[in-house]
Amino acid sequence: MGTIKTVVCAVCVIGVVSAMIDIVSPEGNLKKHLEMVVGIILLLTIIYPFTGKGFKISLSQEINTNNDSTMYNEIMEYESKAVLEKTNEEMSAYLKNKLNSAGIPFKDVVIKSSKDEYNQIVIQSVTIYADKEDERIKKIIASELKDTKISIIAGDTIEKQDK
Numbered sequence: 001m002g003t004i005k006t007v008v009c010a011v012c013v014i015g016v017v018s019a020m021i022d023i024v025s026p027e028g029n030l031k032k033h034l035e036m037v038v039g040i041i042l043l044l045t046i047i048y049p050f051t052g053k054g055f056k057i058s059l060s061q062e063i064n065t066n067n068d069s070t071m072y073n074e075i076m077e078y079e080s081k082a083v084l085e086k087t088n089e090e091m092s093a094y095l096k097n098k099l100n101s102a103g104i105p106f107k108d109v110v111i112k113s114s115k116d117e118y119n120q121i122v123i124q125s126v127t128i129y130a131d132k133e134d135e136r137i138k139k140i141i142a143s144e145l146k147d148t149k150i151s152i153i154a155g156d157t158i159e160k161q162d163k
Helices: 004-026 029-051 065-101 135-144
Strands: 108-115 121-130 149-155
Touching: 004 029, 065 108, 065 121, 065 135, 121 135, 135 149
Parallel strands: 121 149
Antiparallel strands: 108 121
16 A cells, blocks of 8 residues: 555656656757656556566455344344334234224224245234224225234233233
């Protein structure tokens, strides 16, 4: 990195000197020869570091693929949890809207979901907290979510259950 920095500084200095020579030099053959000499000096300044003995470019920072893989897995796990939570919230709101539009009284709808081996969201269970058990609730939920476990917790047992 130090070599590249030195070359860039030298090229800048030679560029400034070249501009000064161009302004100061008289018109004619002398100006053409001076421009050619300054151009050759500039070219040699750029090429010189690459011709030295033992020249090599090395990266000072090693790449740690294990650390990157762990970070990637943590990010994917966090994103997966966030997607599941958002899905549960959206689906719960959708089912609440369906129950409200059918005029069925309830207190809450809780959804549990997970991802399968194909990384698709699978709704495992729907729990409806209501004052009384109503078969219409199961029919509405079953029409929306086939093959999903539906539980209705009614009456006094609501306070005893963990949401």
